[in-house]
Structure formats: structure tokens, C-alpha cells
Amino acid sequence: MEREKRGPPSSATPSPFTAAIRSSPLPRVFRHNPDLLFNGKADPVEYLIQFNTEMEVYQVPEMTRCRLFAASLRGSAQQWFSKLGPASIRTWRQLENLFVRQFQSTLHYSPHVATLANIKQREGEPLEEYFRRFNAEVPKVRGASDETIKNFLIAGLKEGSKFWKSLQASKPRTLSEFYEQAEPFKRVEKSMRELKISENYRDKRDRSSSPDERRKTYRRSSSPKKPARGKEINKDSGRPYTSKWQTHTPMVASIDHIYATYAGKGVFQKAAPLTDYNKRDTSKYCAYHEATGHDTADCR
Known part of the structure; x- marks a missing residue:
């Protein structure tokens, strides 16, 4: 038995648009925004603002705008649109009003501008x-x-x-x-x-320090050819100091000021006795070693 030839399937539900809207041409240059969708849960007014802004970019006329708007509906919004009466939508403004009225329960009501007075x-x-x-x-x-x-x-x-x-x-x-x-x-x-x-x-x-201490600190920091920390000569052995600490965090006060502040609080260990008796400079005194030979500020 020869099969009966059939044409393309027709839409089961008549379109809510008039013939003028259905025949309106789509813009030649148009890129659909995949994020421009409405499923019935968002604010309808905010969505219309977003949709109209997108349509203005491509200068889409209102008749064609109706077709693109219907294509952006999903879920409960698409079901609502499909139940509208045949050829009941004649203008874009009519579609906007019906849309907002249907989904007004999801409207985000904004306070009046007068609240800015607060x-x-x-x-x-x-x-x-x-x-x-x-x-x-x-x-x-x-x-x-x-x-x-x-x-x-x-x-x-x-x-x-x-x-x-x-x-x-x-x-x-x-x-x-x-x-x-x-x-x-x-x-x-x-x-x-x-x-x-x-x-x-x-x-x-x-x-952080007295004027005299700041002047001493300035003179020490500005004196020329001062050996780098960790490279100074040990007066007892004649060899450079060796230490695993080659870099140090800059102090906010001078060494002698720090020692004078914390000397009586058990912070410092007892100093090892000095042995370079013959080489000591008697004009200098170290409070930490309690002996002459160098200033407290230069003590290691």
C-alpha cells in the first residue's frame, strides 16, 4: 500500500500574533543574547528594560520586537504566552502591558525617591x-x-x-x-x-628616641665606608664576623635606646667578657658589657 504523502506539520496552537506581526522581517544584523531569557521568576519590568535596551542596539522595530520577545520566553512564561487568544496581540505596547500584568507578583517594588532624604x-x-x-x-x-x-x-x-x-x-x-x-x-x-x-x-x-639619640643614629648612618652588617672585623680574632643573619629588619630606635629601655626586664643574656684589653678605646663605654672599648650603640 502506497504511503500517503504529508506536508510539514502545522502548529497545534494558533499564534497570539496578528498576521502583520508574524510577517515582520527580522533584522539582517542581529546577534541573539543567550542571557536574554525570562522564565517567570524575575522582575518583569527589569526584564523589559533589559530587552528593550538590547533591541535599541540593533534598532529592531516594534512589530519584529514582538516576535523576538516571544522567542525569549521559557517555562511558565512560555506557557502563559501560548494560551493567549489567536491574533490577540496587535502591538508591542499591548504585549508589554499584558506581560507586566501577568507577572506582577514577581515585581521588586522600590521605595520612593523621598527615602534619599534620610x-x-x-x-x-x-x-x-x-x-x-x-x-x-x-x-x-x-x-x-x-x-x-x-x-x-x-x-x-x-x-x-x-x-x-x-x-x-x-x-x-x-x-x-x-x-x-x-x-x-x-x-x-x-x-x-x-x-x-x-x-x-x-x-x-x-x-621613638630622644634628640641626642637621633643625632647619634644619624651620624652613624651617614659615616662613610662603614662595613656592611655581617662583614665587620672581630677585634678579638682579627677575622670577619660570621653569622647566618645577613639581613635584618630596620629598627625604629637606636640600639643604646632599646638596651636602656629593656635592660632591667630580663630580655638580654649576660654579656661574655671582653678579652681585648690592650686595644680598648677608653673614651667609649658599653652599658651591656659594662666595660670600655666601644659604645653601646655599636655593640653586637
């Missing part, structure tokens, strides 16, 4: 940090125009600050002018912070 510049907070905190909240609210953002930024400034005073004399007309006017004050604040850090470092370094 963000205030803290005591001692730099402008840069205040702007960072404020701008992190802007995308989370609805109805945030540039004019509204500018007004809330000004309202949240610390009253009496230098930037606040400058705004009382000359208020910016736009948000960009506001940030431009704030830039010199941000630079000054940054310079003052860096200067304070530098001063604190110098104060800490200067407190």
Missing part, C-alpha cells in the same frame, strides 16, 4: 565617602530624576561645612554642576588627609 553626611565624613553612600542607594528607589538627586544631596550635606557654605552663595543648576563644584573641596580634603597621615608618621618616629 541619607545625611556624617560628622567628619569626607565628601567622597558621602557621595559614594548616597549614589549606592539611588538605583534602589523610583522616580529619581537628576534634579531630585541634586536637591537631596544638598539637603544631606553637613551644615556649616566649607562646601555647604559655598552652595549658599552659588547654587548649581544641574547635577553635573553640583559635582563639578564639589571637586575642588574633595581634592582639598584628600590632601589634608594625606598630610595628616604623614605628620602622624613623623610624630611616631620622633617619639
